[in-house]
Structures are given as structure tokens and as C-alpha cells.
Amino acid sequence: MTRITLVQGDITEQQVDAVVNAANSSLLGGGGVDGAIHRRGGPEILADCRRLRASRYGKGLPTGQAVATTAGRLPARWVIHTVGPVYRPEVDNSALLASCYRESLRVADGLGAETVAFPAVSAGIYGWPVEDAARIALTAVAESGAAVAEARFVLFGAETFEIFREVMVAQGLG
Numbered sequence: 001m002t003r004i005t006l007v008q009g010d011i012t013e014q015q016v017d018a019v020v021n022a023a024n025s026s027l028l029g030g031g032g033v034d035g036a037i038h039r040r041g042g043p044e045i046l047a048d049c050r051r052l053r054a055s056r057y058g059k060g061l062p063t064g065q066a067v068a069t070t071a072g073r074l075p076a077r078w079v080i081h082t083v084g085p086v087y088r089p090e091v092d093n094s095a096l097l098a099s100c101y102r103e104s105l106r107v108a109d110g111l112g113a114e115t116v117a118f119p120a121v122s123a124g125i126y127g128w129p130v131e132d133a134a135r136i137a138l139t140a141v142a143e144s145g146a147a148v149a150e151a152r153f154v155l156f157g158a159e160t161f162e163i164f165r166e167v168m169v170a171q172g173l174g
């Protein structure tokens with residue numbers, strides 16, 4: 001059973017086995033968490049991403065999938081890059097968002113990671129309403145059946161942290 005924990009903070013400072021990145025399918029970096037991870041982790045992460053593009057992901061990493069690289073200078077062993085769906089009110093992409101968490105945990109299990117830090121995937125630049133994103137994220141992790149011992153949600157602001165905490169309590173996980 002994976003224990004779910006919540007902290008308010010910066011994901012690049014977490015001492016965990018794996019840090020999940022809310023990437024885009026190019027795997028070549030961007031803003032938000034992605035920018036912070038590449039800045040703090042250094043160029044080794046991008047070099048690994050480029051190798052993945054040259055080998056397995058010439059067309060980019062599809063939405064809902066996940067892949068691991070080195071964590072460079074971050075205090076973690078791996079970065080697991082996943083691509084969340086862009087929020088569109090007229091289309092229900094929640095299965096793709098849930099898939100990001102399931103696939104990241106599957107990759108983490110494959111690596112033997114025991115502790116994994118997650119950001120609120122898609123809840124920033126990709127526009128997902130935080131409460132809905134939290135519900136999908138927490139359900140997906142709680143139902144994943146992963147061997148990972150701890151899934152730590154690292155929420156950047158006080159407001160996002162509070163929303164995750166309320167959803168966690170409402171779902172009987174807190």
C-alpha cells in the first residue's frame with residue numbers, strides 16, 4: 001500500500017528517490033515545475049531527455065505516459081517525466097490525468113523507488129481546476145496498487161495545499 005502524504009513546498013528540494021515532472025511532450029523543458037527541475041537539476045537531465053527523443057520518443061512523449069531520466073543535481077535519484085492533458089472544459093480528459101499518476105508509479109516501481117514526489121500535474125499552465133485535479137490525482141494514487149512506499153504531493157502554494165488537504169479528508173484518505 002502506498003502511503004499518501006502532502007507537503008507545501010518546492011519539489012526540487014525534496015529528498016526522495018524520484019521526483020515527477022509535469023513536462024510537455026517535447027521533453028525539452030518549459031516553465032512551471034518543468035523549468036524549476038531543469039534549472040535546479042542542471043543540464044544532465046536535458047541531455048537524457050534528448051537521448052530519449054533520439055531513441056524511443058522521436059514524436060514526443062504521449063500525454064498520460066511517463067519516462068525516467070537522471071535527476072542530475074537534484075537531491076533525488078531520478079526524474080520521472082509525465083505529460084498531463086491541457087484542461088478543456090468541453091472534453092473529459094480525466095482518464096489521461098489519472099494515467100499520468102498510474103504510469104509514473106509504474107515507472108517508479110520498475111526503478112525500485114520507494115519515495116516519489118508529485119506536483120499537481122496539469123494544475124498550472126495547463127489550466128486544470130485544482131480541486132478536480134486533486135480528486136483525480138489522489139484517487140489514481142490510492143487505487144494504483146503500486147509498491148512505492150510513499151507518494152508525496154508537493155504543493156507550491158498555501159491555497160493548493162489546502163485544497164489537496166480538504167479533498168484528501170473528503171475521500172477518507174487523510
Ligand code: AR6
Pocket residue numbers: 009010011012022023024029030031032033034035036084119120121122123124125126127128154155156157160
Ligand atoms: N514545486 C512544486 N510545485 C510547483 C513548482 C515547484 N517548484 N513550480 C510550480 N509548481 P505547471 P502543468 C506547481 O504549470 O500545468 C510547463 O511549461 C504549480 O503551481 O508546472 O502540468 C511544461 O513544460 C501548479 O500547481 O504544470 C508544460 O508545457 C503545478 O505545479 C506545462 O508547463 C503544475 O503547474 C505543463 O503544465
